[in-house]
Amino acid sequence: MSEFELSRRRFIGASAAAGGLATAAKVGSAAAATSGTPPMRTAEMVDLTLQVNGRRHALTVEPRTTLLDALREELRLTGTKKGCDRGSCGACTVHVDGRRVNSCLALAARCQDKAITTIEGLAENGELHPMQAAFLAHDGLQCGYCTPGQIMSAAALVEEGRAVSDAAIREWMSGNICRCGAYPHILAAIKDVVQGG
Amino acid sequence: MENFTLASPTTIEAALAAAQQADAKFIAGGTDLLQLMKDHVERPQRLVDLEGLPLDKFSIGEDGARIGALVRMSDLADDADLRRHYPVIAEALLASASPQVRNMATIGGNLLQRTRCGYFRDVGFTACNKRHPGSGCGAILGVNRLHAVLGGSDYCIATHASDLAVALAALDARIEVQDSDGTRKIPINEFYLLPGDTPDRETTLTLGEIITAVHVPPPANSERSLYLKLRDRASFEFALVSAAVVVAVEDGRIRAARVAMGGVGTRPWRLPAVETALAGAALTREALMDATAHAAEGARPLNDNRFKIPLMQRALTRALLTATA
Numbered sequence: 023m024s025e026f027e028l029s030r031r032r033f034i035g036a037s038a039a040a041g042g043l044a045t046a047a048k049v050g051s052a053a054a055a056t057s058g059t060p061p062m063r064t065a066e067m068v069d070l071t072l073q074v075n076g077r078r079h080a081l082t083v084e085p086r087t088t089l090l091d092a093l094r095e096e097l098r099l100t101g102t103k104k105g106c107d108r109g110s111c112g113a114c115t116v117h118v119d120g121r122r123v124n125s126c127l128a129l130a131a132r133c134q135d136k137a138i139t140t141i142e143g144l145a146e147n148g149e150l151h152p153m154q155a156a157f158l159a160h161d162g163l164q165c166g167y168c169t170p171g172q173i174m175s176a177a178a179l180v181e182e183g184r185a186v187s188d189a190a191i192r193e194w195m196s197g198n199i200c201r202c203g204a205y206p207h208i209l210a211a212i213k214d215v216v217q218g219g
Numbered sequence: 220m221e222n223f224t225l226a227s228p229t230t231i232e233a234a235l236a237a238a239q240q241a242d243a244k245f246i247a248g249g250t251d252l253l254q255l256m257k258d259h260v261e262r263p264q265r266l267v268d269l270e271g272l273p274l275d276k277f278s279i280g281e282d283g284a285r286i287g288a289l290v291r292m293s294d295l296a297d298d299a300d301l302r303r304h305y306p307v308i309a310e311a312l313l314a315s316a317s318p319q320v321r322n323m324a325t326i327g328g329n330l331l332q333r334t335r336c337g338y339f340r341d342v343g344f345t346a347c348n349k350r351h352p353g354s355g356c357g358a359i360l361g362v363n364r365l366h367a368v369l370g371g372s373d374y375c376i377a378t379h380a381s382d383l384a385v386a387l388a389a390l391d392a393r394i395e396v397q398d399s400d401g402t403r404k405i406p407i408n409e410f411y412l413l414p415g416d417t418p419d420r421e422t423t424l425t426l427g428e429i430i431t432a433v434h435v436p437p438p439a440n441s442e443r444s445l446y447l448k449l450r451d452r453a454s455f456e457f458a459l460v461s462a463a464v465v466v467a468v469e470d471g472r473i474r475a476a477r478v479a480m481g482g483v484g485t486r487p488w489r490l491p492a493v494e495t496a497l498a499g500a501a502l503t504r505e506a507l508m509d510a511t512a513h514a515a516e517g518a519r520p521l522n523d524n525r526f527k528i529p530l531m532q533r534a535l536t537r538a539l540l541t542a543t544a
Binding site: 063064065066068084085086088107108109110112115121122123124126127128129131132175178179182192193194196197198 | 270453
């Protein structure tokens with residue numbers, strides 16, 4: 023790799039930061055020019071410890087910070103994706119104390135000392151989790167944006183013992199939307215893991 | 220989402236005290252409230268976190284069920300005793316939302332979730348009497364396919380979205396609430412208010428009260444129950460029409476039935492006329508269709524939701540046939 027090459031993520035990160043500055047400046051001047059616009063509320067920051075993938079992280083967040091935003095923006099664990107940000111798509115699915123939840127609907131400040139597992143923590147000892155391997159083997163994705171959430175949900179589904187039929191898998195995966203429509207391959211991947219393939 | 224302060228009390232008394240300020244809101248599972256806050260429908264100055272309160276237990280015995288307000292939907296739905304004694308509750312819960320949401324959302328919060336009316340949830344629409352009393356209703360002359368055919372007013376036709384509440388309405392559950400003076404139990408069929416000219420008022424809860432539990436009477440002998448939910452997609456969708464039936468059968472006929480419907484009313488809709496007609500009815504499709512013909516009595520359908528009228532009768536008949544098969 024040449025020293026001039028940037029990783030995709032670092033490039034996107036740098037662009038977003040620059041864009042963010044420009045936007046912030048614009049918003050600031052617009053707010054100053056418009057009387058009657060309520061100022062953004064400030065709130066006391068909250069100190070908390072998040073236990074993510076077996077590691078403890080001390081961080082300071084606004085009360086309104088969702089677990090999803092804390093993971094992505096504070097801890098830079100960008101595997102967890104933001105889709106709808108309203109609990110409708112499942113792209114943000116993580117495990118909290120062993121349960122799959124929508125991290126966009128959880129406040130980080132309410133997750134103190136809870137055990138959080140993200141897609142980055144699913145592999146063990148350098149070995150992919152069987153569900154990750156099965157998604158690869160069955161091509162359970164197209165664009166890949168929903169995939170971390172699909173895999174986190176599917177791994178929990180199997181743990182819950184609910185993957186007893188095709189219909190049950192479809193029903194219990196209904197919290198994860200795939201706009202590419204990779205559902206048949208996702209189903210095949212999950213069945214493969216259930217059958218110990 | 221606007222900022223707020225977060226209080227985390229560990230007793231009910233402290234929670235009630237912490238909520239005594241303008242624009243305070245309780246937060247339990249948060250699955251509905253955070254959506255509303257992100258969309259600026261709700262803008263609380265303070266959130267009072269209920270998670271630390273000792274309201275997360277439930278018990279099912281000879282006296283019926285007592286379900287703590289903070290029990291998670293998934294935990295209740297998974298309970299073998301609940302599934303045996305109150306299948307209609309388990310089925311209503313499992314037909315709600317998604318596995319992830321059910322792992323977060325609580326029983327008390329489910330009962331207090333806000334309507335899914337698009338005009339209510341999108342602040343881009345200025346007219347919504349529920350959000351801004353006196354501003355009008357966008358739905359009555361707008362897109363109202365998903366709206367109520369029963370219980371609406373000239374001010375609001377938004378449906379109540381909870382499946383659980385429909386099941387509890389058929390079971391004559393009571394909502395236990397507490398304030399600084401003590402507790403009271405409100406029959407669920409008196410808990411929700413019709414919109415009238417004050418659709419911003421949705422329940423008989425008053426400021427400074429908190430739901431602590433739901434009480435369900437014990438099932439009668441030979442009683443069967445079932446929840447049927449019809450929707451635009453197979454899963455993770457709100458009801459177009461749903462039916463909760465609790466029915467006792469004797470000698471091949473219905474001895475007594477309690478029925479409630481969702482997706483059709485501005486509150487969980489109990490159907491006393493159908494219940495009367497069902498008493499003594501034979502378990503045939505024809506006899507049940509005669510009784511369920513009363514389902515939509517008093518309905519006021521609008522442009523887009525007229526289909527719910529025949530669907531109510533058919534859904535109810537199917538639910539009764541399935542429950543008694």
